[in-house]
Amino acid sequence: xxxACEVRDQLVDILNGSLKLExxxxxxxxxxxxxxxxxxxxxxxxxxxxxxEYNDLRTGMPCHLHLTSALYVMGYTPDxxxxxxxxxxxxxxMQCVTAxxxxxxxxxxx
Numbered sequence: 001x002x003x004a005c006e007v008r009d010q011l012v013d014i015l016n017g018s019l020k021l022e023x024x025x026x027x028x029x030x031x032x033x034x035x036x037x038x039x040x041x042x043x044x045x046x047x048x049x050x051x052x053e054y055n056d057l058r059t060g061m062p063c064h065l066h067l068t069s070a071l072y073v074m075g076y077t078p079d080x081x082x083x084x085x086x087x088x089x090x091x092x093x094m095q096c097v098t099a100x101x102x103x104x105x106x107x108x109x110x
Contacts, residue, residue: 031101034098034099034100034101034104035100035104037082037098037100038082038098038100038101038104038105038108039104039108041082041083041084041098042082042104042105042108042109043058043109044056044058044082044083044084045057045058045080045081045082045083045100045105046063046080046081046082046083046094047079047080048077048078048079048080048081049062051077052064052065052072052077054081054094057105061092062091062092063083063086063091063092063093063094064091064092064093064094065077065093065094065097066087066093066094066095066097067093068095069094069095069097071097071099076099078099078100079102080099080100080101080102080105081094081097081098081099081100082097082098082100083095083096083097083098084096084097
């Protein structure tokens with residue numbers, strides 16, 4: 001949590017300092033936050049195949065939700081997700097996963 005606070009402080013300094021932008025909270029608008037994440041990770045997207053199993057949209061490689069993922073624990077399987085990294089143990093597991101709208105992927109992709 002300490003690192004998150006440091007990063008936030010750095011971003012606030014950049015916004016207020018050199019960029020002269022107003023700091024504005026997204027509040028409870030989670031779609032805006034997920035769209036932002038999607039814009040950064042659209043190249044690491046996957047589509048659901050079955051419960052907890054996905055296929056990477058770029059390579060077609062089968063991937064699984066990591067067992068510690070909040071989406072996995074909740075039993076929620078969104079149709080499309082973006083992920084931060086793949087970890088290989090006995091299978092390819094996606095970590096830092098966010099559910100996204102497929103329209104966002106179409107808009108942000110190449």
